[in-house]
Amino acid sequence: MPLVEPGRKAPAFSLPDQEGRTHLLKDYAGRPVIVYFYPKDDTPGCTKEACAFRDALPDFKKGKAAVLGVSVLDTTSKARFARKHKLTFPLWPIPSTRWPTATGRGRKRASTAAPTWGWPG
DSSP states (O other): OOSSOTTOOOOOOEEEOTTSOEEEGGGGTTSOEEEEEOSSTTOHHHHHHHHHHHHHHHHHHHTTOEEEEEESSOHHHHHHHHHHHTOOSOEEEOOGGGHHHHHTSOOSOTTSOOOEEEEOO
16 A cells, blocks of 8 residues: 555655755645656666656656655755756655655665655645
């Protein structure tokens, strides 16, 4: 069963992105938000997924949706990953110790398949 049910509001959050800017949930009020979790920056599968979100941004923007990527590793790694692949949406680091809670999977390793969730605005 998914951790987030369709139509359910997202929990409050405050996280820094790859550029050091802090994002708050209220920054996205009234907009759909797509949050995807990926195991690690710059690995083949994660890069393919991130680039797919990048390529779909024009369609998401038509619906005023925001895309947010979340994974382990620090903001320096996120910034390098974003520059290398021209990712223009926020990428947030979370400590690997918080990964199981953040993904709702209860797993201890970040090398597992990652879920994607969306919340309505």
